């Protein structure tokens with residue numbers, strides 16, 4: 001802010017205009033958010049808000065007079081009809097925006113119009129479709145950690161979903177769940193929880209965190225808030241929630257925040273569902289990222305993720321549920337068998353699947369429509385869209401009649417035909433209603449008697465005017481006499497200047513134009529009044545009728561929501577069957593054996609991207625005697641990481657109730673999946689520090705158990721060879737002896753094959769490659785036994801390293817393997833070489849020198865390529881003295 005502008009804090013309420021006092025009052029009610037203050041056709045922002053918004057939204061910053069003569073009040077405005085896109089931009093940046101509306105028509109009041117803050121839009125409380133992603137929930141969350149427990153509450157205002165969760169105080173589960181549900185906005189208590197706040201900021205730097213008064217996180221307060229919001233006498237019925245103080249605190253904080261931001265139009269929420277963390281397979285944030293469950297690591301896109309492959313859903317509701325299933329695999333057998341039976345039914349009954357999918361195609365998002373309708377933000381088009389959607393229910397129910405499996409049958413009984421609502425909407429809402437609610441044309445004819453009468457009157461008005469014109473022409477004998485209307489003068493009779501002397505006595509002159517005179521008559525005046533009031537009455541009545549109707553629909557929200565949820569499940573299950581059929585998946589067998597047996601397993605995403613269709617399937621045996629831990633070796637690029645992830649993904653898919661990419665699979669249920677990818681394999685995150693890698697490894701070692709599935713890819717890579725090998729070695733031993741979890745352990749250090757021989761329950765496997773005339777061919781076939789050497793030089797050859805460098809490397813390698821010093825070479829500065837051979841001083845060539853000084857692990861792929869060009873350039877240069 002420059003000196004010529006005055007700040008909000010410098011304004012004294014005593015010395016301001018009434019409008020400015022009104023502004024200050026509104027501003028006080030919504031601290032911390034940008035205030036959009038309605039003034040006629042614009043929303044205006046003032047003071048610091050104006051400066052900030054002008055900058056972000058690229059608005060012209062103007063100013064108006066301030067209380068003193070020297071400095072002015074900065075001001076910026078956006079037109080009312082374009083406001084949504086401006087709000088969208090601000091909210092996407094994590095800002096919150098409050099809307100202060102004019103509550104009266106300025107025409108009707110003398111002096112200042114009443115204004116009121118009607119709503120605050122924040123990232124977690126948006127309802128605008130353009131701000132929401134169809135396929136994912138928009139959660140508002142709260143977390144708190146007390147002495148006895150930690151808890152979280154999640155609300156999706158757009159769908160009404162409300163869930164809570166309680167965990168042990170130091171548990172990672174809170175963060176795991178935040179990573180799974182990635183709320184758009186997170187509430188935390190002010191003052192308290194400093195360490196929780198810092199930890200959250202560190203882990204989720206992009207999450208919009210809103211600090212709230214600490215007393216809104218009080219369990220007693222939370223209990224009151226819930227009782228009041230849901231109009232309950234007791235919370236007993238909510239099961240687990242009633243037991244946990246912190247869960248109550250979080251749920252209460254969320255509800256109060258909704259009340260504060262939504263004011264009079266809070267959407268209807270479902271009763272909170274208490275989520276039992278143990279019902280789901282634990283997936284920490286790293287695992288979700290490493291396995292690319294819903295987005296890819298490199299560009300965060302859905303394409304290329306597991307969700308991208310599995311999503312053949314036809315509705316936004318179905319996709320949201322699929323996402324939930326992927327991120328919340330089940331840890332119990334019975335519900336999984338039910339899901340699989342349902343998928344099998346759609347897999348086998350092709351016609352059933354196709355007709356159902358036909359009926360779901362193009363279905364609008366019932367949950368989101370309902371969200372807007374119950375929040376009183378829905379317009380007539382929303383209600384009409386809901387009606388047309390629900391009209392498809394009889395067809396879906398007809399299809400559902402033939403469902404056999406228990407889960408599908410249960411979904412069928414949940415489907416409510418909702419005929420009352422459908423017919424109500426059909427009878428009441430006009431075809432093609434406008435977006436706005438105050439201009440009429442909302443309500444269908446024949447729905448309301450008084451409305452029909454007013455309509456007749458207005459319509460009759462047109463013919464009345466034609467008749468009047470005719471009558472007056474005959475009475476006055478002026479053939480060109482016209483009856484017209486304008487906004488300023490209302491109805492008038494117009495006669496041309498030259499004939500105006502013919503006007504009868506009862507004509508009263510109203511307006512003189514260049515070549516015409518306009519008159520009114522008492523009867524015209526009277527009729528005008530009637531018509532104008534009829535028009536206005538009609539619009540008001542239509543508005544009232546619509547609002548009443550919308551509440552009537554909202555009152556059925558619970559039933560509609562249950563039905564929508566069942567439709568989402570049907571969509572999702574049919575989608576899983578569709579994917580299984582098109583991609584040739586098989587139904588996995590599930591048990592509690594603690595073993596994993598996969599025949600011809602494939603990586604669902606790599607196989608999908610690989611259009612040549614030459615993905616090489618591989619078998620897996622893990623968990624039975626002697627092979628609880630697989631140590632996988634093989635050169636870089638051989639397919640180790642792909643194989644590891646493939647096994648983890650097949651387990652995860654099986655435990656979400658999906659078919660899996662294999663010809664046969666038997667999965668002993670796991671309760672956690674942990675993946676850890678060595679630092680330099682994880683280039684994307686820009687934190688390839690060894691420390692991070694070790695912290696995450698520690699987290700795994702501290703929380704994994706016997707039934708976990710561990711996937712460790714190149715751990716220890718982020719440090720020097722001997723350090724790396726030693727750490728990888730001891731970690732493997734610890735997992736083998738103490739944790740005893742099923743483990744896949746990939747490394748390019750072929751020294752670790754010794755482990756496979758030494759440890760009782762470990763087994764070596766490797767990815768085979770063919771070394772033909774010193775050129776390596778990747779076969780992608782997983783075989784028993786460790787890799788005999790690491791083929792680094794052959795891989796380097798594939799990468800196009802100059803001949804000269806390769807030859808030299810061969811020499812050095814031979815010498816190293818022979819255990820002797822390298823002839824004519826020096827390894828000075830290259831730490832890795834110290835391990836094997838003593839150092840001899842001599843002068844290296846430029847290429848060797850560059851290579852020795854190179855820290856391979858510190859390079860990004862791009863830098864590596866640039867370096868190769870550089871080497872190539874060096875090798876092409878004529879060399880002196882050699």
Ligand code: ADP
Pocket residue numbers: 606614615616617634635636637638639640641642643780
């Ligand atoms: P590593 O971890 O051993 O360095 P990756 O698993 O990253 O190797 O695999 C390298 C590339 O090889 C992958 O990007 C993929 O395109 C290909 N690949 C891996 N496994 C297979 C397979 N089974 N069939 C076909 N191509 C594969």
Ligand code: MG
Pocket residue numbers: 637640641642681713714
């Ligand atoms: Mg790898």
